[in-house]
Amino acid sequence: xxxxHIEDRSRSRRRWVSLSxxxxxxxxxxxxxxxxxxxxxxxxxVVNVDLTGQLFTNVMPFDVPFIxxxxxxxxxxEIEVYCTKLQFERxxxxxxxxxxxxxxxxxxxxxxxxxxxxxVWRNVLDPASPPPKFRVLIPPIEAEQYYQFLFQYRKxxxxxxxxxxxxxxxxxxxxxxxxxxxxxxKWPAHGTLLESELQTIHDExxxxxxxxxxxxxxxVPGSVFDPDAPFATVRDRFNGDLRPxxxxxxxxxxxxxxxxxxxxTLGALLASLPPDQPLLAKLQAALAGxxxxxxxxxxxxxxxxxxxxxxxxxxxxDSGARASLEKLVTFRDEAVxxxxxxxxxxxxxxxxxxxxxxxxARQELGSSLTSSGALSAEELVALVAMADNQGLVGKPHRxxxxxxxxxxxxxxxxLSARQAALSKLARDYETLVGGAVAVAGSTTGGVxxxxxxxxxxxxxxAWVPEISEFSNYVGMNLYTRPVNKAAALSQLGNFRQTFSxxxxxxxxxxxxxxxxxxxREDLFNNQSLVLxxxxxxxxxxxxxxxxxxxxxxxxxxxxxxxxxxxxPFLSLSLDVDVLPALKGVGSLFRTQ
Amino acid sequence: MAITxxxxxxxxxxxxxxxxxxxxxxxxxxxxxxxxxxxxxYDLDRRTNVEFKTPTGTTQELVLQGVEIPGTPTQRVDIVQxxxxxxxxxxxxxxxxxxxxxxxTRRDSVTLAVQH
Numbered sequence: 001x002x003x004x005h006i007e008d009r010s011r012s013r014r015r016w017v018s019l020s021x022x023x024x025x026x027x028x029x030x031x032x033x034x035x036x037x038x039x040x041x042x043x044x045x046v047v048n049v050d051l052t053g054q055l056f057t058n059v060m061p062f063d064v065p066f067i068x069x070x071x072x073x074x075x076x077x078e079i080e081v082y083c084t085k086l087q088f089e090r091x092x093x094x095x096x097x098x099x100x101x102x103x104x105x106x107x108x109x110x111x112x113x114x115x116x117x118x119x120v121w122r123n124v125l126d127p128a129s130p131p132p133k134f135r136v137l138i139p140p141i142e143a144e145q146y147y148q149f150l151f152q153y154r155k156x157x158x159x160x161x162x163x164x165x166x167x168x169x170x171x172x173x174x175x176x177x178x179x180x181x182x183x184x185x186k187w188p189a190h191g192t193l194l195e196s197e198l199q200t201i202h203d204e205x206x207x208x209x210x211x212x213x214x215x216x217x218x219x220v221p222g223s224v225f226d227p228d229a230p231f232a233t234v235r236d237r238f239n240g241d242l243r244p245x246x247x248x249x250x251x252x253x254x255x256x257x258x259x260x261x262x263x264x265t266l267g268a269l270l271a272s273l274p275p276d277q278p279l280l281a282k283l284q285a286a287l288a289g290x291x292x293x294x295x296x297x298x299x300x301x302x303x304x305x306x307x308x309x310x311x312x313x314x315x316x317x318d319s320g321a322r323a324s325l326e327k328l329v330t331f332r333d334e335a336v337x338x339x340x341x342x343x344x345x346x347x348x349x350x351x352x353x354x355x356x357x358x359x360x361a362r363q364e365l366g367s368s369l370t371s372s373g374a375l376s377a378e379e380l381v382a383l384v385a386m387a388d389n390q391g392l393v394g395k396p397h398r399x400x401x402x403x404x405x406x407x408x409x410x411x412x413x414x415l416s417a418r419q420a421a422l423s424k425l426a427r428d429y430e431t432l433v434g435g436a437v438a439v440a441g442s443t444t445g446g447v448x449x450x451x452x453x454x455x456x457x458x459x460x461x462a463w464v465p466e467i468s469e470f471s472n473y474v475g476m477n478l479y480t481r482p483v484n485k486a487a488a489l490s491q492l493g494n495f496r497q498t499f500s501x502x503x504x505x506x507x508x509x510x511x512x513x514x515x516x517x518x519x520r521e522d523l524f525n526n527q528s529l530v531l532x533x534x535x536x537x538x539x540x541x542x543x544x545x546x547x548x549x550x551x552x553x554x555x556x557x558x559x560x561x562x563x564x565x566x567x568p569f570l571s572l573s574l575d576v577d578v579l580p581a582l583k584g585v586g587s588l589f590r591t592q
Numbered sequence: 593m594a595i596t597x598x599x600x601x602x603x604x605x606x607x608x609x610x611x612x613x614x615x616x617x618x619x620x621x622x623x624x625x626x627x628x629x630x631x632x633x634y635d636l637d638r639r640t641n642v643e644f645k646t647p648t649g650t651t652q653e654l655v656l657q658g659v660e661i662p663g664t665p666t667q668r669v670d671i672v673q674x675x676x677x678x679x680x681x682x683x684x685x686x687x688x689x690x691x692x693x694x695x696x697t698r699r700d701s702v703t704l705a706v707q708h
Contacts, residue, residue: 190701192637193685232708239684240607240705247703250687251600254699258597261697389625398624402594402696410597 043486044137051151062143062453063487063501068136072123073440075155079121081136083113086146113147114139140492143453143482152216157436161213166430168208174422176201177245178324187322190250193239199231202238205429215438223432241425248418252328255411256317259335262403263314266342269396275309277392279383280349286374298365304348311346314339314403329415336407343400350397354387356380453482458506460573462530464548467514467567471548473530475508475573485539485575502536506544514550521551521562532569540575594624594696598665601690603702610676610706611645617670617688617702626663630694632656634672642686645673661694674704 048057049070060066068081121136141147157165180197182189202224209218209225217227224234224241284305287298315338321331355362356369357380366384369375375383386392456477461470481500489498513526522528532546545568552565599620608615617634634654636642643650654672674686683706692698 190703191687191689192640192642192683195682195684198684235684236705236707243606243685243703243705246685246687247606247701250689250701250703254689254701257699258697265696398594402596402624405596410600413600 045486046135047138049149049151056149060141060147061484061486062145062482063140063484063492065140066138068138068149069133070151072132072134073153073155075158076134076153076440077123077156078154079134079136080118080152081120081138082118082150082152083138083141084148084150085113085142086148113141118152140487143484153440155213155215155438155440157213157218157433157438159434162430162434164212165209165433166426168212169205169426169429170422172204172208173201173242173245173425174325176204177242177249184319184322186253187319188249188252188325188328190246190253193242193246195235198235198239198242201242202231202234209433213433213438213440215440217439218433218436219439220432220436225429225433225436241428244421245418245425248414248421251414252411252418255406255414256322256328258410259314259403259406260317262399262406263316263339266339266396266399266403267313269399270311270313270342273308273311273392273396275311277308279379280305280308280386282375282379283369283383286369286372289374300348301352304345304352307345308349311342312338314342314400325415325418332407332411332415336404339400339403339407343397343404346393346397346400350387350391350393353383353391353393357384453484454479456483456485456504457576458508458534458542458544458573459576460542460544460571462510462544462548462569462571464514464567464569467516467520469514471514471528471569472511473508473571473573474511474576475506475530475532475544477504477506477534477542479504485577487539489536489539504534504536504542506530506532506534506546510548514548519553519555520565521553523550523564530569530571532571534571534573540577542573542575544571544573545569546571595628595630595661595692595694595698596622596624596665597692597698597700598622599667601700601702603688603704605704606702607705607707608674609708610642610674612674614671614673615704617672617690618667619690619700620665620667621661621692621698622665623661623663623694625695628661628694630659630661630692632659632670633691633693634670635689635691636674637687640683640686641676641678642674642683643677645675650675650677659692661692 045061045064045066046069047060047066049055049068050057051070051073072079116139119136119138121134123134178188180189180201181191181193206218206225206227210216218225219228220226222229224238226234284302287302287305291298291302315331315335317328317331321328352362356366357363366375366380370377370380386394388394389398456479457474458477459472459474462473463470479501480503483501483504487501489501492498492501495502508530509524509527510522510530511527513522514528515521515526529549530546531549532544534542534544534546536542547566548569549564549566551562554561554563597619599618601617601619604616604618605613623630633656634644636644636652638652643652644654646654656670659668672688676683685703686706687701687703690700690702692700
């Protein structure tokens with residue numbers, strides 16, 4: 001009787017403990033009904049992204065919103081986040097989308113990650129002191145999927161970038177316009193410029209602008225750098241920008257032809273003025289004789305006549321000289337020296353010849369040469385005639401003078417005009433793009449959401465009606481799909497839509513034995529097996545139905561052959577993650 | 593005898609549509625022999641369908657004969673008009689080449705931007 005009384009009291013105490021658990025669970029269940037409400041930011045998972053390395057530094061969660069955080073690209077004022085769900089076959093991995101296609105694919109229903117366009121972060125602080133990080137709240141995405149993200153950010157073109165672009169303008173326009181549409185022997189290019197050629201130069205400039213800014217797009221609305229405008233609409237402005245440069249090149253090319261023409265003329269005339277031209281050689285010998293006789297003041301005249309033997313023709317403009325403006329200027333400087341020397345030499349001889357009949361000391365020299373018999377009167381007249389505009393010396397002297405005029409004056413004007421136009425264009429474009437909005441992007445490789453979220457652990461109270469027992473147990477819940485317990489079920493849809501996130505198989509052990517020593521024993525020492533299927537009612541509260549597995553004793557006390565037996569149960573359980581929060585609640589129901 | 597260009601050929605206006613209005617070509621020339629007669633030829637790119645409009649039709653080569661070039665630098669002006677014959681050349685910049693022939697040959701050019 002005493003034993004029976006003690007056992008009854010023990011059973012009663014266990015029931016009260018179990019009931020207190022049940023009440024605690026019920027209270028807590030009420031308390032957590034509101035957990036589907038939006039949570040505050042500290043509860044969000046934060047996933048770091050490295051835009052430079054184009055990768056995420058940790059795995060992304062699923063079914064819950066999360067924050068993407070990363071270092072802000074220099075100068076960025078706005079970031080848009082696009083996402084594409086990658087299609088892939090098991091075993092092959094995902095097929096990455098090319099970066100430009102991520103944004104385009106974003107709007108397609110079958111591969112979009114979320115509805116409602118890109119997620120946007122804007123820098124609302126002083127642009128001079130940008131925050132070091134951006135943070136973007138990302139809507140829930142699915143489990144066990146591969147995703148690709150595009151981070152498109154806007155920034156302003158800095159003065160340094162604008163200046164770097166201006167230098168590129170000088171290089172690209174200078175080089176392209178110099179060569180476009182002509183073989184090297186005809187450079188600098190001139191003549192008609194077709195729209196296709198114009199567009200090529202425009203494309204090169206646009207690419208250079210993207211390169212110096214590190215951006216995919218630079219938006220200068222209404223200008224030649226408006227990427228949204230068809231080329232046809234910027235063409236008229238762009239060809240007007242290039243016209244002064246191209247015109248200067250046309251005039252440089254014309255001047256080079258003029259120079260070549262004069263150089264040819266000079267070459268032919270010098271060929272008709274051989275170093276040993278008889279009359280000039282005779283004059284040189286006569287004057288040399290006078291110098292030898294003591295008239296040393298005639299030394300310069302003798303030297304001038306001697307110099308005719310080493311006259312150089314004007315250098316021709318070859319392809320090497322036409323290769324660039326710099327090479328052309330170098331050629332021009334060398335040609336000026338060569339042609340100048342020839343013109344000066346011819347000029348000195350021409351002056352000497354003309355002066356033999358012009359009166360004064362030189363005319364006396366001519367008279368003395370004829371009276372001494374060094375020259376005949378006819379020879380003296382012929383020598384003087386050589387200095388005429390159409391004479392053997394005068395004509396090449398004029399040709400050399402014209403060639404020199406082309407080099408020093410005629411070609412100088414378009415050379416400086418071209419440089420001025422090119423510099424102005426670079427300055428104008430520098431001003432145009434300075435402060436403009438540049439759009440850059442960084443695309444991640446394939447990123448994957450969490451895979452291993454199929455199980456959770458519960459502690460609960462099970463009612464086993466057949467044996468009139470409440471039994472505490474701990475169990476493991478196995479889901480048929482990944483489940484993020486942090487995700488509020490109410491935000492994932494209605495009961496039907498969230499069924500797969502609620503349903504699980506349960507396997508566990510009772511915490512107290514269900515054996516009575518007479519009709520049943522526990523399966524393992526003082527614990528029995530719990531098997532069942534459950535449904536989550538809220539994020540952490542589950543109702544489970546199943547069976548407790550124990551050993552049934554044979555009614556015959558002489559037979560020691562216990563058989564496994566099952567008894568159905570219904571349970572209410574709580575996720576173990578929230579148990580620490582229940583410490584206080586549990587103490588309220590503790591029996592004294 | 594020879595011609596010297598003192599001031600390069602300039603064009604007004606420098607941006608045109610087709611058909612263009614009057615285009616003024618201005619230049620300062622002199623002869624280094626006190627004056628001479630020259631032939632001035634204006635040319636257009638044969639690859640295009642841009643032509644000069646003349647009283648008798650259109651041409652890509654405009655020849656002015658018997659042009660007096662004085663010995664002192666003197667400004668001279670020629671007026672031309674451009675038209676597009678046919679279509680589809682897609683010209684962005686068009687160049688008018690000038691050749692002055694006398695004792696020597698002198699070349700010059702101007703470039704016009706085409707508005708569509």
